[in-house]
Amino acid sequence: xxxxxxxxxxxxxxxxxxxxxxxxxxxxxxxxxxxxxxxxxxxxxxxxxxxxxxxxxxxxxxxxxxxxxxxxxxxxxxxxxxxxxxxxxxxxxxxxxxxxxxxxxxxxxxxxxxxxxxxxxxxxxxxxxxxxxxxxxxxxxxxxxxxxxxxxxxxxxxxxxxxxxxxxxxxxxxxxxxxxxxxxxxxxxxxxxxxxxxxxxxxxxxxxxxxxxxxxxxxxxxxxxxxxxxxxxxxxxxxxxxxxxxxxxxxxxxxxxxxxxxxxxxxxxxxxxxxxxxxxxxxxxxxxxxxxxxxxxxxxxxxxxxxx
Numbered sequence: 001x002x003x004x005x006x007x008x009x010x011x012x013x014x015x016x017x018x019x020x021x022x023x024x025x026x027x028x029x030x031x032x033x034x035x036x037x038x039x040x041x042x043x044x045x046x047x048x049x050x051x052x053x054x055x056x057x058x059x060x061x062x063x064x065x066x067x068x069x070x071x072x073x074x075x076x077x078x079x080x081x082x083x084x085x086x087x088x089x090x091x092x093x094x095x096x097x098x099x100x101x102x103x104x105x106x107x108x109x110x111x112x113x114x115x116x117x118x119x120x121x122x123x124x125x126x127x128x129x130x131x132x133x134x135x136x137x138x139x140x141x142x143x144x145x146x147x148x149x150x151x152x153x154x155x156x157x158x159x160x161x162x163x164x165x166x167x168x169x170x171x172x173x174x175x176x177x178x179x180x181x182x183x184x185x186x187x188x189x190x191x192x193x194x195x196x197x198x199x200x201x202x203x204x205x206x207x208x209x210x211x212x213x214x215x216x217x218x219x220x221x222x223x224x225x226x227x228x229x230x231x232x233x234x235x236x237x238x239x240x241x242x243x244x245x246x247x248x249x250x251x252x253x254x255x256x257x258x259x260x261x262x263x264x265x266x267x268x269x270x271x272x273x274x275x276x277x278x279x280x281x282x283x284x285x286x287x288x289x290x291x292x293x294x295x296x297x298x299x300x301x302x303x304x305x306x307x308x
Contacts, residue, residue: 015069017049019079021059028057031089036067036075038175038290041161042154044098045176045289047075053088065094074286076179096176097127101153108147110140114160114172115183121153122181130180133188135172137164143224144254167261169268173291186293193285195296201281205300207273214249214270215239217263221253232259236271 015034018025028051037046047067051057059079067075081093103125109117114135122129139160140146148156157174165171171186216235223230240246249266253259277296288294 015067015074017047017051018066018068019059020064020066026057026059028052029054034067036286040173040290041158044101045075045077045096047077047094047096048092050089050091053084053090065092069286072286073178077176097179097181098154098174098176100125100127101157104150104152105156106149106151107156108145110142110145111138112140112146112160113138114157114164117160118157118174118181118183121156125153127181128179130177130182132181132183133172133185135161135164135170135183137168137170139163141254165269166265167258169265175289175291186291189292191285191288191292191294193288193294195279195282195294195298197298199282200279200298203280203298204278205275205298206277207275209243209247209273211274212270213272213274214247214266215243216246216248217266218248218250219253219259219262221255221259230256230259232263234263234267236267239271 016027017030017034018027020026030049031052032050034049035047037048047065061079061082063079065075065077065079066073075094075096077094077096078099079092079094080099083091085091101121112120114137115132117139118132119129121127146160148159151159161172161174172183173186173189174181174183176182216233218231218233220229220231222228235246249270251262253262277298277300279296279298
């Protein structure tokens with residue numbers, strides 16, 4: 001028996017949650033908060049909500065859950081945890097497909113882009129995919145293949161993304177888009193939501209050169225034939241003077257080309273202050289998810305105007 005969907009009021013509109021079980025879709029009565037949480041890397045999308053048990057409501061772990069806000073699908077996932085209390089309230093934690101990337105496996109590969117790796121893993125584990133951007137950059141070589149030993153699928157993919165960022169300067173975001181594993185260039189993920197002074201209750205803005213900041217790069221590789229070690233070093237003398245000393249990035253690479261690409265990427269990505277902004281008291285927007293570029297129009301003291 002299918003119940004009619006019930007709209008649930010919240011700050012910016014109406015939502016409903018449907019649970020598919022026993023060949024039927026059920027629309028339970030909701031109580032309390034509904035929370036949808038996403039993170040940019042390493043975690044699946046999480047939906048937490050509480051329902052009131054009645055005689056018609058019955059669903060096991062693994063049941064499909066769909067969150068609809070203002071007639072648009074926002075989240076599709078599976079029930080992973082149910083918690084009950086004496087009032088017959090059931091708290092539910094559901095995750096999207098990325099939860100299955102927590103599985104561990106062992107894989108050795110060479111010359112695969114992140115796109116190729118992701119396509120291989122999602123097919124192997126029976127996951128549904130959506131848009132998979134072509135990341136192009138090959139990870140691993142025949143001489144030095146990439147070895148992932150007893151690693152989570154998440155770590156395999158994120159390691160490949162990190163290497164691609166270091167060598168190309170292009171950042172890709174992995175997320176589940178309503179039941180489809182998706183990989184997109186962050187440049188194509190720009191939200192229309194703008195954070196302004198009037199919208200923000202308060203904010204915490206921090207700038208630092210204490211972590212993930214470098215004004216010098218030293219990389220080296222060893223010639224497989226001669227055993228000779230080649231060292232490459234570069235520094236931004238103006239930044240060394242400005243910051244009072246050398247903040248050095250150091251890593252072993254496999255070839256001269258990698259040494260050049262990595263040096264260039266590190267200086268482009270990390271030769272500047274590391275800034276973070278935590279904005280409090282904003283009204284939620286379902287079009288904004290972790291990994292999206294979010295325009296900000298705030299007076300931050302040493303940065304004024306729209307920034308991403």
